[in-house]
Amino acid sequence: MGIMNAAGGRPDDAGYSSGGCACPRCNGPASRVPRRFIDLLMSMFISVSRYRCRSIYCGWEGNLRVKRHPLLVRGPW
Numbered sequence: 001m002g003i004m005n006a007a008g009g010r011p012d013d014a015g016y017s018s019g020g021c022a023c024p025r026c027n028g029p030a031s032r033v034p035r036r037f038i039d040l041l042m043s044m045f046i047s048v049s050r051y052r053c054r055s056i057y058c059g060w061e062g063n064l065r066v067k068r069h070p071l072l073v074r075g076p077w
Helices: 037-042
Strands: 029-032 048-053 061-065
Touching: 037 048
Parallel strands: none
Antiparallel strands: 029 048, 048 061
């Protein structure tokens, strides 16, 4: 089992990016937040994660595209 992510309690593995993200409005730090149902539907076509700016003066919340690292496929060879 992988190391648990403090933000969401989700394990850090090769297919999940848990690194910090910058707010597109104020360029301050942003934290992952739970996705809405519409975000889950959108993720079927485009890899997105939901973030919220940590600054109380900014208040931005929205989706940002994420790069998923493909898992290595190992064959029987």
